[in-house]
Amino acid sequence: MGKITLQHVNKSFGEVAVIPDINLQIEDGEFVVFVGPSGCGKSTLLRLIAGLEDVTAGRIDIDGTDATHLPPARRGLAMVFQSYALYPHMTVRKNIAFPLKMAGLSEEEQEKKVQHAARILNLSNYLDRRPGQLSGGQRQRVAIGRAIVREPAAFLFDEPLSNLDAALRVTMRQEITELHQSLKTTMIYVTHDQVEAMTMADKIVVLNAGNIEQVGSPLDLYHRPANLFVAGFIGSPRMNLIEGAEAARHQAATIGIRPEHLDITEGGPWQGTVGLTEHLGSDTFLKVTLDTGELLTVRANGEVALRHGDRVALAPQQGKIHRFGPDGKALA
Amino acid sequence: MARAVSPRRKTLTTLAAWSVAFIIFFPVLWMILTSFKTEASAVASPPELLGADWTLENYAEVWQRSDYPRFFWNSVVISLGSTLLGLAVAIPAAWAMAFVPGKRTKDLLMWMLSTKMMPAVAVMIPLYLLFLKLGLIDTRFGLVIALMLMNLPIIVWMLYTYFREIPGEILEAARMDGAGLVKEILYVLTPMALPGIASTLLLNVILAWNEAFWTIILTTTKAAPLSAFIASFSAPQGLFYAKLSAASTMAIAPILILGWFSQKQLVRGLTFGAVK
Amino acid sequence: MSTQSSRLAARVMVAPSVVLLFIWMAVPLAMTLYYSFRLYRLLSPDRTGWVGFTNYLWFFNSPDFWLALWNTLALVGGVLIITVMLGILIALLIDQPVKGQGMLRILVIAPFFVMPPVAASIWENLFMHPQNGLLAAVARGFGAQPILFLEEYPLLSVIGIVSWEWLPFATLILLTSLQSLSSEQLEAAEMDGASALNRLRHIILPHMTRAITVVILIQTIFLLGIFGEIFTTTQGGPGSASTTLPYMIFKQAIAAKDIGRAAAGGIIAVILANIVAYFLMRGIGRHLDA
Numbered sequence: 001m002g003k004i005t006l007q008h009v010n011k012s013f014g015e016v017a018v019i020p021d022i023n024l025q026i027e028d029g030e031f032v033v034f035v036g037p038s039g040c041g042k043s044t045l046l047r048l049i050a051g052l053e054d055v056t057a058g059r060i061d062i063d064g065t066d067a068t069h070l071p072p073a074r075r076g077l078a079m080v081f082q083s084y085a086l087y088p089h090m091t092v093r094k095n096i097a098f099p100l101k102m103a104g105l106s107e108e109e110q111e112k113k114v115q116h117a118a119r120i121l122n123l124s125n126y127l128d129r130r131p132g133q134l135s136g137g138q139r140q141r142v143a144i145g146r147a148i149v150r151e152p153a154a155f156l157f158d159e160p161l162s163n164l165d166a167a168l169r170v171t172m173r174q175e176i177t178e179l180h181q182s183l184k185t186t187m188i189y190v191t192h193d194q195v196e197a198m199t200m201a202d203k204i205v206v207l208n209a210g211n212i213e214q215v216g217s218p219l220d221l222y223h224r225p226a227n228l229f230v231a232g233f234i235g236s237p238r239m240n241l242i243e244g245a246e247a248a249r250h251q252a253a254t255i256g257i258r259p260e261h262l263d264i265t266e267g268g269p270w271q272g273t274v275g276l277t278e279h280l281g282s283d284t285f286l287k288v289t290l291d292t293g294e295l296l297t298v299r300a301n302g303e304v305a306l307r308h309g310d311r312v313a314l315a316p317q318q319g320k321i322h323r324f325g326p327d328g329k330a331l332a
Numbered sequence: 333m334a335r336a337v338s339p340r341r342k343t344l345t346t347l348a349a350w351s352v353a354f355i356i357f358f359p360v361l362w363m364i365l366t367s368f369k370t371e372a373s374a375v376a377s378p379p380e381l382l383g384a385d386w387t388l389e390n391y392a393e394v395w396q397r398s399d400y401p402r403f404f405w406n407s408v409v410i411s412l413g414s415t416l417l418g419l420a421v422a423i424p425a426a427w428a429m430a431f432v433p434g435k436r437t438k439d440l441l442m443w444m445l446s447t448k449m450m451p452a453v454a455v456m457i458p459l460y461l462l463f464l465k466l467g468l469i470d471t472r473f474g475l476v477i478a479l480m481l482m483n484l485p486i487i488v489w490m491l492y493t494y495f496r497e498i499p500g501e502i503l504e505a506a507r508m509d510g511a512g513l514v515k516e517i518l519y520v521l522t523p524m525a526l527p528g529i530a531s532t533l534l535l536n537v538i539l540a541w542n543e544a545f546w547t548i549i550l551t552t553t554k555a556a557p558l559s560a561f562i563a564s565f566s567a568p569q570g571l572f573y574a575k576l577s578a579a580s581t582m583a584i585a586p587i588l589i590l591g592w593f594s595q596k597q598l599v600r601g602l603t604f605g606a607v608k
Numbered sequence: 609m610s611t612q613s614s615r616l617a618a619r620v621m622v623a624p625s626v627v628l629l630f631i632w633m634a635v636p637l638a639m640t641l642y643y644s645f646r647l648y649r650l651l652s653p654d655r656t657g658w659v660g661f662t663n664y665l666w667f668f669n670s671p672d673f674w675l676a677l678w679n680t681l682a683l684v685g686g687v688l689i690i691t692v693m694l695g696i697l698i699a700l701l702i703d704q705p706v707k708g709q710g711m712l713r714i715l716v717i718a719p720f721f722v723m724p725p726v727a728a729s730i731w732e733n734l735f736m737h738p739q740n741g742l743l744a745a746v747a748r749g750f751g752a753q754p755i756l757f758l759e760e761y762p763l764l765s766v767i768g769i770v771s772w773e774w775l776p777f778a779t780l781i782l783l784t785s786l787q788s789l790s791s792e793q794l795e796a797a798e799m800d801g802a803s804a805l806n807r808l809r810h811i812i813l814p815h816m817t818r819a820i821t822v823v824i825l826i827q828t829i830f831l832l833g834i835f836g837e838i839f840t841t842t843q844g845g846p847g848s849a850s851t852t853l854p855y856m857i858f859k860q861a862i863a864a865k866d867i868g869r870a871a872a873g874g875i876i877a878v879i880l881a882n883i884v885a886y887f888l889m890r891g892i893g894r895h896l897d898a
């Protein structure tokens with residue numbers, strides 16, 4: 001079981017309210033990703049759930065019991081840290097067994113669980129090594145192993161992949177997702193990388209300046225961003241935002257159109273000049289400066305034979321325009 | 333700085349560096365040499381080196397005349413005891429300062445160091461009277477306490493600088509893993525900081541071993557360590573150079589050997605963890 | 609990582625150190641303060657009573673006091689200057705590519721292991737003694753008169769001895785700091801056309817600032833209380849030529865057996881130490897990210 005409820009959770013450091021007021025429900029077995037720019041309070045929120053920081057006010061329930069004032073060890077949660085936080089003076093075996101040893105399990109039971117975790121994580125051959133002798137990905141797996149053996153109510157991940165190189169990051173992303181599918185335990189995952197959020201999450205919580213901007217499934221957020229912040233944050237390349245006369249024509253203060261929802265067609269309503277072009281092979285990204293002054297990013301499939309200085313006309317796809325009011329909120 | 337230099341320059345700098353090192357070391361060397369000469373040879377003019385009368389007589393005499401093993405043992409107990417006790421008190425304090433720092437942490441640390449600036453002589457009499465009243469005069473326990481308190485600020489400071497190099501996340505991981513405060517310090521922090529703790533231990537054993545004020549003021553016979561042993565030799569026997577040298581050598585030899593063997597940790601410790 | 613409980617734990621963990629040090633400092637200090645206003649002579653134990661600032665005035669009116677004050681500061685300052693300057697030079701020398709650097713370090717560190725009474729007596733007897741000392745023999749070898757170190761230059765001699773004791777400390781800290789300087793920085797400076805002297809001034813010395821700060825701070829702490837070296841060698845003499853404040857207090861307590869006066873001197877010494885500490889922290893504390 002791993003159902004976590006936050007009610008009016010608030011955290012201040014001195015005068016500064018890092019998290020003004022948060023309400024959130026995390027269902028058992030969910031993979032929830034907290035995403036947001038650095039300094040948005042996502043790590044603090046995770047640490048509040050972990051019990052590594054006190055809430056200033058509010059209540060945290062884990063599986064129906066009030067855990068607000070429980071010490072971290074008694075919340076039944078396991079955490080994987082950004083730096084992995086492995087114990088450098090212990091072997092992999094001892095690292096993984098440490099929480100079991102703290103819980104007072106017998107040596108045989110410890111060994112059994114360590115072996116089991118090592119098998120799941122492909123670490124069986126490395127049990128007698130020290131963390132210093134392992135690669136980044138292996139260290140990451142040891143950290144996860146240490147979390148698994150506790151059979152926690154939920155796993156907490158604090159930007160666990162940010163120290164890995166790009167290729168390894170993709171592999172580990174898949175491993176963690178697979179792990180979630182086999183364990184079916186609640187996972188809360190903090191990242192600033194919206195790609196990680198989109199690919200891994202059942203539910204994404206977008207945070208900004210300590211507030212929840214939107215909660216929803218990845219595609220929810222992609223198709224129906226609740227406000228300008230989410231619209232700009234989710235999706236890569238970023239959504240194009242246009243203000244002024246063009247927006248007013250759609251009865252909005254701002255309109256947004258994703259780069260992949262712009263077609264290059266003769267006679268499109270928006271005329272402009274091609275600036276920078278990025279050829280990725282599968283796609284081509286074009287920066288187009290409209291005659292009205294806006295700079296738009298266009299994502300075209302395959303290779304496009306347009307060059308710097310060429311004139312183009314763009315047409316937004318039907319029904320893909322997002323409209324936002326003057327307060328930044330999405331209009332129905 | 334491994335940079336290419338001409339062999340000629342390397343020879344010259346090597347020569348210069350060794351000369352300087354030899355000059356710095358020479359007084360110790362000369363004392364050791366003198367300790368193996370006869371008294372006549374020790375004061376001969378011009379000084380004798382190759383033609384000196386070498387003898388072990390001085391050591392035999394010093395050994396017979398005074399109870400060296402007792403002084404030695406007192407030194408061991410006092411310097412090791414005060415340092416271990418100091419570590420036991422300082423490790424929790426340094427943990428708190430390094431991992432739960434507050435606005436006042438730096439001030440507190442500076443205050444601790446400033447207590448060491450108080451000249452010992454200034455509080456000699458009150459402390460003597462206090463120790464007398466508490467029955468601690470001429471006890472090893474009394475000296476252990478006194479030297480522990482004397483070196484405590486240094487121990488706290490050194491540990492603090494070493495602890496700060498340990499990432500806080502690891503201690504948090506231990507906390508998540510169910511380790512209480514004591515286990516967190518015992519199983520995670522202490523083993524990780526072991527090199528730093530060893531350096532701290534070494535340096536403070538040496539400081540305590542070489543302490544020669546309180547160890548002399550607060551002892552008479554029973555608990556007197558080697559600093560008192562040597563003090564008793566230098567005063568009245570003014571002219572017995574060879575024997576004085578032998579006694580001096582015996583007083584510093586244990587720590588000199590310990591220091592040389594653990595040179596690497598010690599140099600690290602010497603920098604008080606403040607220089608990398 | 610701070611929850612209320614960990615902050616509470618931190619207080620509990622710091623408490624023993626703070627309480628012990630506070631007692632160790634405050635109780636003797638309070639007693640000293642008390643005695644400093646009392647008439648308390650061991651030679652006339654019946655006559656006691658409050659005497660106001662008499663004990664303090666005795667110090668301020670004694671010409672020896674001002675000399676002792678000067679001697680104390682000269683000793684601290686002199687040793688600091690010598691050890692830091694020589695320390696930098698020797699560190700620069702040893703840091704060159706030389707053969708047997710490890711062994712060199714062992715030789716250089718040796719004086720640090722020599723306890724002060726032994727150091728003092730080696731220098732007094734084996735080196736500075738006007739008849740039997742090695743330095744006298746060297747002087748005679750050159751046909752010169754032996755220098756009467758402890759008689760004619762007592763304070764300088766003490767400064768020399770103490771500098772020898774502390775030189776290893778300074779040298780090794782400075783050497784460690786020097787070795788942590790990246791050679792790329794120096795090579796970049798060389799490419800930029802900086803001469804060896806300029807590299808020393810603009811790269812090496814700034815890099816060593818923190819190390820020099822540590823040397824000055826730690827040495828000052830120990831040097832302010834220097835006592836054993838003077839006791840063993842000059843006994844503060846001849847006259848009061850090498851009497852420092854701690855030694856003057858010691859003389860009042862042990863020779864004159866005037867506890868009241870010694871206590872007053874102790875309070876003055878504590879105030880002096882605080883003044884020095886204050887200026888030290890103001891002056892160099894910012895280099896210490898302690």
